[in-house]
Amino acid sequence: MPLFSDTAKMPPINRKHHYWVLLRSLLTIAILCYVFTIIPFNQVLESLQSASQFHILLAVGILFGTTLVSAWRLKICTDKQGLSLSVKQITEINLITSFYGLLLPGLLASGVIRWHRISQVDKKKAEALAAILFSRINFTMVLVLVGIVCLALGTDNRAQTLFISSLLILLVSLIIVYFLAFHPFLLWFSDRLKPGEAGFLSAYLRDGLSRWLSAMSLYEGLPHIALGLITTFSFLENVLGVLFMYFLALGLHIDIHLIIIGWVRSLINIATTLPISFSGLGIREGGLILLLKPYGVSGSEAVALAFLIYFCNLFLGLIGGLLEARNFLFGSKSKGIVCRD
Secondary structure, three states, X not given: OOOOOOOOOOXXXXXXXXXXXHHHHHHHHHHHHHHHHHOOHHHHHHHHHOOOHXXXXXXXXXXXXXXXXXXXXXXXXXXXXXXXXXXXXXXXXXXXXXXXXXXXXXXXXXXXXXXXXHHHHHOXXXXXXXXXXXXXHHHHHHHHHXXXXXXXXXXXXXXXXXXXXXXXXXHHHHHHHHHHHOOOHHHHHHHHOOOOOOOOOOHHHHHHHHHHHHHHHHHHHOOHHHHHHHHHHHHHHHHHHHHHHHHHHHHOOXXXXXXXXXHHHHHHHHHHOOOOOEOOOOHHHHHHHHHHHHHOOOHHHHHHHHHXXXXXXXXXXXXXXXXXXXXXXXXXXXXXXXXXX
16 A cells, blocks of 8 residues: 555554553553642642632633644645645644544644544645644744743753753754755655665655655745744744643632743643653643742642643543534535545
C-alpha cells in the first residue's frame, strides 16, 4: 500500500500497543494516587467549591478564543499547500481532535487524528502533514520563547537557571529542526527519490517521501508577511493561553503574578505533550505542585488549578465529541469534513 495513498489504511493495533496503553494508564493512576496521598482530596474540593464562577466563565471564553486563533494559524499553513479548508472547518477539526485527545496519550496521538481529518478534505496527505508540522513547530518555538522571557522577567529562585537553560537548549533544537525540515536542500533530496534513484526504496515509499519533502520545502519560500502572521497567531495563542490559566488561578483566589503563570504554563505544556499519561493527568497536577510551591501556592490549590484546566479542556473536548457524533449520524460532506472512510 503506498505511503500517503488515499486508500491507505491504518495498521492493525498489536499487542505492543496495548502494553504501552496499559503502562501509561498505570503511570497516570500511580501519579494521581501519590498526589492524593500528600494532598487531602477534601481540601481540593473546598478550593473548587469556593472558585469564582465569573473568572472561570471568562477563562472558558478565552479558551474558545485560542481555538479560533489556532485555526487561523493553521489555515495560512494549509493555504500554502493548496488545501481548501476554511477556518470553520479547521475549528471543527480542532475541537474533534480535542475530544480524541481526552482518550489518547500525548500530543502525537491526537495529532494523527488531526492529520487524518485535514488530509481527507482534499485527499492530500503529504501536504496536510507538512502544514500541521510547520504550524506546530512555529507554535512550540513561540511557546518556549514565551517561557524563557517570563523566566527572565520573573523573580529569582534556585530552579530558574536550570529552567532557562533547559528551555534555551530546547529552543536551539527547534531552530535546528526548523531549518533542516524546511530547507531548500529537501528539493535536491526529493529529486534523489525519483525513479531511477534511491533504488533501495520501494516505489510507493519513494513516491510518498518525495511528495512530503516537496511539500515541506514550500515553506522555505513563504512570504515574510505570511510567516509574520503565523508567528503573530502563535504569539497571540500563547498570550491567550497564559490569560486562560491566570484567570483560573484568580478564580481559585490564588495570588500569583501573570509573569510566573507565563513560564509555568510553558513548562507544563511541554511536559504534557509527552505520551506518558492520558490528557496530561498526573503530570499536570504534580508539575503545578512543584512549580508553584515556592510562590506560596498550597498543594490543594495547585491540584484544584490543574483540575480546572482539565475540566475546561474536557468541556472543549465534549463539544468536539458532539460534533463527531453529528458527523457520524448525519454526515458532513456538505461541510467538507469527511468523517468516515
